[in-house]
Amino acid sequence: MNCRLCGKDDVLQKSHIIPKSYLRGLKKGNGQLVSITCDETTVPKKVNSDPKEKLLCRSCEQFLSDNYEKYGTRLFKSSKGVKKTRKYIEFNGFKYTEYYLFLISILWRASISSLEEFSSVQLQQQFESILASSIKNKSIKLQTSLKLDHFIRISVVRVVDSKGGVSDDVIRSVFLHFGVEHGKTAEDGIVYYFMISGFLICYFFHVGTDIHDIRAKRIGGQLVNRPQIKIPKVELSDLKQVHDGFKAVHEKAQSHTL
Template sequence: MSTVCKLCLKPKPLRDSHIIPRAIYRRRKRFGKPQLVAVTIDESTPPDLSNCDPKEPLFCSSCENELLNNRYERYSDSLLTGKFPVRKNPQEIILENFKYERFYLYVISILWRASISSLDQFQGINLGNDFNEKLRKCIFIGNIKLGVSLKLDHFLRVSMYRVTDEQNMFDTRFIKSLILNPNVYRGKTKKEGMCYYFMIEGFFIVIRFSTKNDLHAVRTHREPAQVTGVFNSLSVPLCDFRNIPQLEHSLTGLILKAQNHGEL
């Protein structure tokens, strides 16, 4: 099937492209288990064995391999899975060999893919055509600059936590195996604002729009646990899942599913 690639905007044959990178699913399908357990957090839908790696025709082979995979995914996958040196202390883990712009655009690319996707599970993610186009350009050229003095990360702040369980209900291996699809959280107050989030490889990642009106405030504002490009290493705070409302809701729902439908 030939149509227009969503990244380079050229008419080319399209591949079945993953929203969350394929390597993350592939790692969980090792050991002779071709399917994963898919859990919908509601009151009625039972857990289901599924291929569970949503994909659809989005990108040409060149954009899929040379841009998304080679430029962003291989590096970021190595960073998140500990293939580079990692230091630990009781409050945080420190990831070495940190390349800010490559990792930032990796995260943004996942949000963007969810926003342009036509799949049902991502319909809550809609950044609008104009902003989708700004993200596409940044991802395509590998640069977060929007103008002379403005950058994409002035408006979209990425924060990241290493998820823990201080009460030891879940072991570390289980937490690292969880995949939480991109979703949106709308705060109850204007100050809370709105954010997007997902979870991969034991990291809870939050993407928040800046709500500042003043240009100086836009440039200088920092979110808790914000990923920045100041150093060649990235400090990621440890955070018990109970202190992350969106994650607590998901894991509590997972426990209830296990109780109602047998061990997951």
């Protein structure tokens, strides 16, 4: 079977789409998590919630771990070089390309996955190949004047509820699977997002009308190539999809026991 990253015919490992250390942190020593679907009929259930499938060879699994996941999964857990204020969290010594491609690797794995949990992420095969190439080459440069982050801007915000309706412990313990939002027009683009450990991660796909528009566009909470970044804190009530997800969790917790 061919590895989806290097293309070699090799024994494939059971690859995690969402890094294992993220899920381990959510479980907090328990073997399972409670899965809740935002509808009126599906009953909450306990699940292993460790989605993985045979995608990568052992060498590529190790490559992702060494080059991206060791840094990416620890960044927001470390207290070193971190300053917290009421409005934002500041990180010093930020490695932009490494973290950007870490998040791209999660999006790429979600897109090539055949698991139902990631069915909302459907990139074109040509785009999947571009992402895989950037991951392998450890570079976001596409051409002389074009970079991957001209077309996929990544925003990261810390979700909070300053009114105290939802405790920070609860916010940090909820994992929202990948969702998608389509713009009203083709020029508005498309947004994929997921939330873990209290951080909402959004991928904004936007081509733009010309190269100048592509380079100039900015979004709130966008990751930037600087050694010091500020992750803004955003109220839960200002994030409709996230707020609706927490509302569903609360309502089903009231009507079901596990």
